[in-house]
Amino acid sequence: xxxxxxxxxxxxxxxxxxxxxxxxxxxxxxxxxxxxxIKKVPSLRDITIANVFFENSTRTRLSFELAExxxxxxxxxxxxxxxxxxxxxxxxxxxxxxLSMKVDMVVMRHSSPGAPHFLSRNVxxxxxxxxxxxxxHPTQALLDSFSIKEKLxxxxxxxxxxxxxxLHSRVALSNIFCLQKLGAEVMxxxxxxxxxxxxxxxxxxxxxxxxxxxxxxxxxxxxxxxLERQQIKYFPxxxxxxxxxxxxxxxxxxxxxxxxxxxxxxxxRGVELSSDVADSEHAIILEQVQNGVAVRMAxxxxxxxxxx
Amino acid sequence: xxxxxVLDEKQIAITLRRFCHQLIENHDDFENTVLLGLxxxxxxxxxxxxxxxxEISGVTVPSGYLDATFHRDDFRRRDLPLTxxxxxxxxxxxxxxxxxxxxxxxxxxxxxxxxxxMIAFGRPQKVELMVLVDRKLTRxxxxxxxxxxxxxxxxxxxxxxxxxxxxxxxxxxxxxxEKDKS
Numbered sequence: 017x018x019x020x021x022x023x024x025x026x027x028x029x030x031x032x033x034x035x036x037x038x039x040x041x042x043x044x045x046x047x048x049x050x051x052x053x054i055k056k057v058p059s060l061r062d063i064t065i066a067n068v069f070f071e072n073s074t075r076t077r078l079s080f081e082l083a084e085x086x087x088x089x090x091x092x093x094x095x096x097x098x099x100x101x102x103x104x105x106x107x108x109x110x111x112x113x114x115l116s117m118k119v120d121m122v123v124m125r126h127s128s129p130g131a132p133h134f135l136s137r138n139v140x141x142x143x144x145x146x147x148x149x150x151x152x153h154p155t156q157a158l159l160d161s162f163s164i165k166e167k168l169x170x171x172x173x174x175x176x177x178x179x180x181x182x183l184h185s186r187v188a189l190s191n192i193f194c195l196q197k198l199g200a201e202v203m204x205x206x207x208x209x210x211x212x213x214x215x216x217x218x219x220x221x222x223x224x225x226x227x228x229x230x231x232x233x234x235x236x237x238x239x240x241x242x243l244e245r246q247q248i249k250y251f252p253x254x255x256x257x258x259x260x261x262x263x264x265x266x267x268x269x270x271x272x273x274x275x276x277x278x279x280x281x282x283x284x285r286g287v288e289l290s291s292d293v294a295d296s297e298h299a300i301i302l303e304q305v306q307n308g309v310a311v312r313m314a315x316x317x318x319x320x321x322x323x324x
Numbered sequence: 325x326x327x328x329x330v331l332d333e334k335q336i337a338i339t340l341r342r343f344c345h346q347l348i349e350n351h352d353d354f355e356n357t358v359l360l361g362l363x364x365x366x367x368x369x370x371x372x373x374x375x376x377x378x379e380i381s382g383v384t385v386p387s388g389y390l391d392a393t394f395h396r397d398d399f400r401r402r403d404l405p406l407t408x409x410x411x412x413x414x415x416x417x418x419x420x421x422x423x424x425x426x427x428x429x430x431x432x433x434x435x436x437x438x439x440x441x442m443i444a445f446g447r448p449q450k451v452e453l454m455v456l457v458d459r460k461l462t463r464x465x466x467x468x469x470x471x472x473x474x475x476x477x478x479x480x481x482x483x484x485x486x487x488x489x490x491x492x493x494x495x496x497x498x499x500x501x502e503k504d505k506s
Binding site: 042052058 | 391393394395399400406407408409410411416440441443444445446
């Protein structure tokens with residue numbers, strides 16, 4: 017297996033386990049590349065990639081841009097803030113205008129779930145979903161699985177608890193699909209108001225007590241409270257959330273085992289994680305960031321080589 | 325399918341030993357020399373050379389594996405993309421004499437890509453190429469080996485197949501076969 021079965025990466029749900037394994041295997045090769053004295057390879061030097069971000073992002077856009085540049089692609093960046101989107105231009109028109117400048121691939125973030133799927137049916141370029149609303153964030157899930165594999169040797173058989181704001185998280189959904197495809201057991205944990213009603217139908221365990229979740233898991237993937245996505249109050253106060261769901265050093269010391277702490281960032285320090293946990297030897301948050309570049313290089317490289 | 329023997333086990337063993345003596349002649353105490361096996365099939369050859377050099381001269385020459393997949397000039401032009409292999413080099417080649425080691429030299433494109441990939445580890449003082457088999461009539465790029473086991477005339481329609489006991493074959497052997505036309 018040396019080729020992806022898809023020419024777009026829209027989500028994890030609809031790609032095969034073979035595709036996931038190929039991406040992770042290729043990412044390992046790129047991780048070696050980005051640790052060389054010269055971190056650049058010429059693989060995509062005849063490819064132009066547009067990063068089309070209809071929603072604010074710093075780290076994902078930077079990570080994609082770095083991945084693209086390390087593959088020697090030409091890169092153009094578009095953000096909707098100062099664009100004709102404000103003047104009423106449609107998504108397809110915006111992207112078609114970019115594509116008419118001979119762009120081969122589009123990395124897109126959009127606040128509407130399904131926007132990249134819609135785009136993939138209407139434009140000819142390869143589409144990479146860099147986050148669509150509360151739906152999926154496939155490259156984040158892939159880099160999370162890659163980081164678990166790197167830290168613990170394998171994903172299969174591991175117990176992963178996703179803790180926090182599951183309701184508004186695209187990271188949670190993509191992670192559930194990805195981890196399950198790779199053979200991990202998944203639990204979600206958070207306040208009942210931040211857990212989607214039918215989440216158990218995805219085959220995950222549901223837990224409301226964070227201490228029980230930590231006791232159960234090998235890896236705690238702690239999510240950010242997405243205050244910007246909450247039109248109503250889902251919990252009384254950040255202080256109360258922190259009291260019941262925040263993870264601190266004492267809680268980890270009370271466990272009779274070592275667990276790995278992950279966080280997709282940016283961290284609300286003192287809310288989801290105390291500073292001493294975020295900076296502790298348990299946390300692999302900065303490794304996740306580095307792995308993000310390698311995984312995105314792998315995705316772009318493999319999609320550029322996909323036929324169809 | 326026609327199959328013609330190029331080198332048998334004994335001849336391969338003699339060739340590898342000859343390579344070592346040639347290296348000792350040219351690199352003396354190997355103070356500034358490193359060996360890089362080209363992925364995927366040069367790695368076994370380089371391991372054998374390192375082992376033999378240790379046996380013959382008592383010197384352990386630094387060695388590594390170099391993968392050039394991301395530096396190839398035919399990405400997106402092949403029917404199937406190549407799967408990358410591990411690059412395993414725990415030293416810089418800056419100022420070193422590098423010997424690139426592969427089993428077969430065919431068009432020269434892999435070696436070109438390998439030199440490109442190698443540059444990421446520094447600017448070497450000198451680069452040499454060692455191959456077991458030089459398919460001398462099929463070159464696309466002006467690349468010649470400094471050390472070769474056997475130089476043969478082959479057609480584009482032919483493969484050179486290298487079999488190793490480590491890979492499950494009965495004995496080490498190098499064959500010329502016809503490509504499957506089906």
